[in-house]
Amino acid sequence: MNYRIRTFAEQLLFVLNIFIAFILFFEDKLVLPAWLQSVGRLHPLILHFPIVMLFIAMLMGLFRFRPENESNPYYLAFLQNLLLSGVILAGITVIMGLFLSREDGYSGSTLLWHKWTGAGIFFLGSVIYWFRNKAWYRGKVAQAVSLLCIGGLVVTGHYGAALTHGANFILEPLASESAVAAVPVEQAKVYEHVIKPIFEQKCVSCHNQDKLKGELMLTDMQSILKGGKSGKLFVPGNPQISLLLERIHLPMEEKEHMPPSGKTQLTAQEVSLLALWVRNNADFKLKVTDLANGDSLRVLATSYLKPATTKQEEYDFSPADEETVAKLNTDYRTILPLARESPALAVNIYNRNAYTSRQLEELEDIKKQIISLNLNKMPVKDSDLSIIAKFENLRRLDLNFTDITAGGLKALAPLKHLHSLTLSGTKVSYQDLSAQINQLKGLKTVTLWDTGLATEDIEKLRKANVQITFIGGFKDDGKNPLQLNPPQVKNPSMVFNKNISVQLRHPIKGVEIRYTTDGTIPDSLNAPVFSHMDIHQNTQITARAFKKGWYGSVPIIFDFLKNTYIPDSVRLLLPLNRVHQAEGAHTFFDGKLGAIGANNPAWANNWAGVRDNDMVLVSGFKQPVTISSVGLHYMIEEDTGIFPPDVVEVWGGNDPTQLKLLTKFKAALPSKGDRPSLKMTAGNFKPQQVTWLKIVAKPLNSIPDWHRNKGKKALLLVDEMFIN
Incomplete structure (x- = not known):
């Protein structure tokens, strides 16, 4: 590194120290614009560089x-440049991390430890660089501070991983082995030993006291019952209207789907356990044996639990050749030991489009060691089962959603050790299955979800094969049919210019969508069936989904809002509040409507908010436009102090210094206990030709006396404005 570059880098290091100290001291007063929030989100991307560079240094x-x-100039120069580069990158990473920590969803002691250890490493690295050539910085001192910095890197990384992946991220693979409580079924409790482990494995990493997404914590009973920002987590006895199940069943591409895309998803068994637990009133003290023998929750919970007396099975075959196993591992086929130092292997095959029977034939050299084979969702045919029958020590075979039939199962008769068979989603018939099941002498569990077998058929199989547990999934006794999810809007935006062709859909096939436009609730008989609708003006559509054998969905309201003119220039005269900056003045004409839940990070960026001053927007048009109406779309959430605007003023004209008042209007205030909602208010006036427009929305200056925050200023949140 030449002298000029190093001098610049050293000056940058000094500036970074001052800047980071300033941010840490005035952190609570920081107001971050959207572009700095995006910079902060680069923190996980670059943090690996300073970690590696500082560690080597x-x-x-x-x-x-x-x-x-000490006498090697190349060694010393390389160390100096590496240390300087590493510390500068560490400083940039710290700044990004401090920006990122200002977003919702990060709090608690883990964040504090991560923040201060990270900043501490940066300051320590700076001290080492500046004082590395001092007379006292030698020998033991240099070794001590180097070891201290290495230890700090490890600790900071640990807390960072805990924030991102959960407090138990490092030990999770070991913990997952014991997550299902090893207790006798007669002592097991449904919540403690079945439901709680599901939350801990799939949910708690994002919903704990240190990472409180959606203000929801799932670490203890009180927090689970309290729910989060969006309301109660479930309605005891009614899984069909519980938020927990609604979010789980949303399509993967929906941003509200839980767990989020990229996280380990719930299995079908886990989803059913949660639904059945809620249906049984979400009892936190209920024991598994308190349920009837044939109860679906008891059957699933029993199969989920590990027996307390289970010992690790010993096998009478030798391990497979490691090189052979390594060669057989591909992008679409994984082969792993069942446990440490165990000769048993588990095989998983992926990618339906790449599957051929050759992927099974290639396993000939390890056929004795395969005890578990997962072919879920692969296009496996009956002819492939004869290949699988050669895996003589196979214990578990997963054929969910494959193309096999019950008749083809006769090929598996040689598998004397096969005790678990899953056939969910296959086209097995009762006649063929009942004829072939007796040929599989070692079977203990058969899973038959979504096979089309009637409840009566499964009961017949249970009576005829008492040694086998048949899992048929949710038992619909006709008393509690499931409720449909509400319809969804397919249009990319519900704000339109001149007209719009409304597109409604439902993820379940065969669902009929009925609607109204007069504010009434659509029923299944008189309300029109939705097929196609073109609208040219503001229209509120109330829709419900119906299907035979299901409860109709709750009604959902879609507001399609017209905005004829988009200004050529926009600017805010007064600042927005710290939390709800959105996209500044451009928020109001981007066509993106917000959702209820202003503090949810997924939605907060759509809302612009003010509390301590008016919301004043000035917009200009390159050519004069004739307008007769101005409106805005806002949120009401009275419980959290979010109220409609007290007064809205609209000023217009062709000279920005001589605007006249075109209209002044108010919005209706909510009453105590009103549900959160989204509303639109507008003011109409005689057609006016304008080049400049000023819209002033005044937040409510004094919250009503019936509210717990009476007398305080209300928060005003606006996502769109409309000029027609």
């Missing part, structure tokens, strides 16, 4: 004062 620092290194 500290290792080299341990041996710097050895005679052969």
Whole structure:
């Protein structure tokens, strides 16, 4: 590194120290614009560079004062440049992390430890760089501070991983082995030993006291019952209208789907356990044996639990050749030991489009060691089962959603050790299955979800094969049919210019969508069936989904809003509040409507908010436009102090210094206990030709006396404005 570059880098390091100290001291007063929030989200992307560079620099620092290194100019120059680069990158990473920590969903002691250890490493690295050539910085001192910095890197990384992946991220693979409580079924409790482990494995990493997404914590009973920002997590006895199940069943591409895309998803068994637990009133003290023998929740919970007396099975075959196993592992086929030092292998095959029977034939060299084979969702045919029958020690076979039939199962008769068979989603018939099941002598569990077998058929199989547990999934006794999810809007935006062709859909096939436009609730008989609708003006559509054998969905309201003119220039005269900056003045004409839940990070960016001053927007048009109406779309959430605007003023004209008042209007205030909602208010006036427009929305200055925050200023949140 030449002298000029190093001098610049050293000056940058000094500036970074001052800037980071300033941010840490005035952190609570920071107001971040949207572009800085985006910069903050680069924190996980670049943090690996300073970690590696500082780690290597500290290792080299341990041996710097050895005679052969102290006299080596290349060693010293490389160490100096590496240390300087690493500390500068660490400073940039710290700044990004501080920006990122200002977003909702990050709090608690883990964040504090991560923040201060990260900043501490940066300051320590800076001190090491500046004082590395001092007379007292030698030998033991250099080794001590290097080891301290290495330890700090490890600790900071640990807290960072805990924030991102959950407090138990490192030990999770070991914990998952024991997550299902090893207790006798007669002692097991449904919540403690079945439901709680599901939450811990799939949900708690994002919903704990340190990472409180959606203000929801799932670590204890009180927090689960309290719910989060969007309301109660479930309605005891009614899974069909519980938020927990609604979010789980949303399509993967929906941003409200839980767990989020990229996280480990719930299995079909886990989803059913949650639904059945809620249906049984979400009892936190209920024991598994309190349920009737044939109860679906008891059957699933029993199969989920590990027996307390289970011992690790011993196998009478030798391990497979490691090189052979390594060659057989591909992008679409994984082969892993069942446990440490176990000769047993588990095989998983992926990618339906790449599957051929050859992927099974290639396993000939390890056929004795395969005890578990997962072919879920692969196009497996009956002819492939004869290949599988050669895996003589196979214990578990997963054929869910494959193309096999019950008649083809006769090929599996040689598998004397096969005790678990899953056939969910296959086209097995009762006649063929009942004829072939007796040929599989070792079977203990058969899963038959979504096979089309009637409840009566499964009961017949249970009576005829008492040694086998048949899992048929949710038992619909006709008393509690499931409720449909509400319809969804397919249009990319519900704000339109001149007209719009409304597109409604439902993820379940065969669903009929009925609607009204007069504010009434559509029923299944008189309300029109939705097929196609073109609208040219503001229209509120109330829709419900109906299907035979299901409860109709709850009604959902879609507001399609017209905005004829989009200004050529926009600017805010007064600042927005710290939390709800959105996209500044451009928020009001981007066509993106917000959703209820202003503090949810997924939605907060759509809302612009003010509390301590008016919302004043000035907009200009390159050519005069004739307008007769101005409106805005806002949120009401009275419980959290979000109220409609007190007064809205609209000023217009062709000279920005001589605007006249075109209209002044108010919005209706909510009453105590009103549900959160989204509303639109507008003011009409005689057609006016304008080049400049000023819209002033005044937040409610004094919250009503019936509210717990009476007398305080209300928060005003607006996502769109409309000029027609």
